[in-house]
């Protein structure tokens with residue numbers, strides 16, 4: 001097993017909330033940064049009375065990792081193109097051990113070719129650039145706009161045009177009074193390393209249509225702050241790495257994870273987190289943080 005794969009699994013088992021550092025497409029292995037306390041704080045703050053929406057979830061396994069730790073949100077919804085969700089539905093449907101975990105006293109599991117609905121887990125196909133379609137699919141999952149909700153996007157928004165992702169985050173801020181967003185994707189795309197990354201991906205048929213939001217930590221935060229969000233923070237992955245618990249850093253260094261190329265790579269990925277906390281009294285979303293960066297508020 002690859003060292004970093006081992007690290008990913010170990011961290012996942014420990015906290016259940018991990019953001020991968022993947023898709024560099026330049027020969028680097030993927031690894032993980034543990035953002036455990038973001039998820040745990042939200043689950044603690046709400047006593048699991050919250051929802052999770054994983055945007056562009058692909059084959060992400062966060063729901064299953066959380067469930068293994070008895071961290072079960074009221075609703076966990078994964079959205080992706082139908083071409084992806086149909087494969088994921090087939091995958092779940094054909095594995096008894098996954099189906100057994102979904103079976104509950106209070107509900108059946110409903111499948112069609114692209115969507116899955118169970119009592120607390122949903123996989124739905126939608127193009128998130130089409131907000132009507134997106135909204136309809138969330139409603140089919142029984143989303144409750146008044147419950148605290150966390151939206152996750154890992155290497156997803158960058159594939160949409162800047163206008164489309166801005167419209168999506170604005171729509172979310174408009175519709176959800178208590179909402180937290182965690183976005184993981186590229187940053188510093190205008191320096192030489194960033195230019196090579198963009199070009200490398202483009203020649204492989206993978207255009208980063210939304211790269212203008214990925215110019216700096218400020219441009220990442222501004223996408224939220226100019227679209228109705230109350231506050232936003234961002235850290236590049238070197239900063240996140242420095243704030244990891246000591247034992248995690250030591251074990252990653254022991255595996256030789258942090259080689260020079262990865263230091264450069266870590267400077268080109270970031271986590272941005274943002275919140276709207278309109279309920280009275282506020283839930284306290286402004287206090288959730290990965291480390292202690294300077295916060296930007298509206």
Ligand SMILES: C[S@@+](CC[C@H](N)C(=O)[O-])C[C@H]1O[C@@H](n2cnc3c(N)ncnc32)[C@H](O)[C@@H]1O
Nearest residue numbers: 056057058080081126127128129154155156159
């Ligand atoms: C690089 S993958 C990341 C998958 C997953 N988030 C992870 O970290 O493993 C990007 C995902 O976003 C999805 N995606 C991109 N644009 C989308 C859109 N407009 N609507 C729905 N899904 C989209 C893709 O289909 C793909 O599964």
